[in-house]
Amino acid sequence: MDPSGPPRAAESPPRAGSDGGLRAQAQAWTPGQKLEYLRSRNVGDCTRCKLAKTRTNIVFGVGDPNARVMFIGEAPGADEDRRGEPFVGAAGRRLTQWIERLGMKREQVYIANVLKCRPPGNRDPAAEEIEKCSPFLRAQVRAIRPAVIVALGRYAGMLLIGTDQDLKLAQMRNRRFTYDDAGAGLQIPLHVTYHPSYVIRREGELPPGQRNPADDTVMSDLERALRVLRS
Structure with a gap:
């Protein structure tokens, strides 16, 4: 990992004991301690898939461990791979703008990706890579x-809907799904919208000065998603 990358979480992970003792300890850990243990001990210098050979940095995640809103993208790009932090290039600036338009700060949410390493050439994630990294x-x-x-x-x-079908994004957006993790007792409202990179590409196809309808679509999706916080 690049020592000039983002700092480690403020909370250090507790020392590991036996597996049974560690599980018992983990029940009392804060979210920050759990994330730091996961980052330093479980992910570590991961070599579980072929992306380990081509990455510069593992891109774990960033934000508030106690966040009420979690944004999850697909995979790091070149800027993210270089800095070891998700959504820091042009797509990251657009995501930050959306968050601020919702009345929040980037530091108040948590941002992560399905993959922790950049696929070469920013290609789509491969099924094997998703299988290895999604845990x-x-x-x-x-x-x-x-x-x-x-x-x-x-x-x-x-991935988060939990479907084996090859769905188009238009089939997923404008609907409320549930992220289900029965083992952890979690059922979390889930909304799907366009990736900032897609919105930026659409912008480049429009005449100068024309309003980008894809940007408006995403804002509508995000406002719908955040209604759960106000209910």
Whole structure:
């Protein structure tokens, strides 16, 4: 990992004991301690799939461990791979704008990706990579226990919905799903919307000065998702 990357969580992970003792200890850990244990001990310097050979940094996640809103994208891009932090390039700036338009700060939410390593050339995540990496994401959700999850992009949506069908994003957005983790007793409202990169690409196809309808669509989706916080 790049020592110039983002700092570690403020809360250090407790020392590990036996498996049974560790499980008992973990019940009393804060979300921050759980995330730090997951990042440092479970993910570590992961070599579980071929992306380990081409990445620069593992991109774990960033934000408030006690966040009520969790944004989940698909995979790191070049900027994220270089800095070791999700959503820091152009897509990250757009996501930050959306969060601020919702009346929040980026530091108040938690942001992660399905994959923790960048696929070469920013290609779509492969099924084997999702299979190897998704347990880390599910553990992040269990630690944070957000009130609502927003999936950014088709692959994030399909994974979190829990479907084997190859769905288009248009089939998933404008609906409320439930992220279900029976083992952790979690049923979390889940909304799917476009990835910021898609919205930016659409913008480049429009005449100069024309309002981007995809941006308005995402804001509508996000406002619908956050109604659960106000109910």
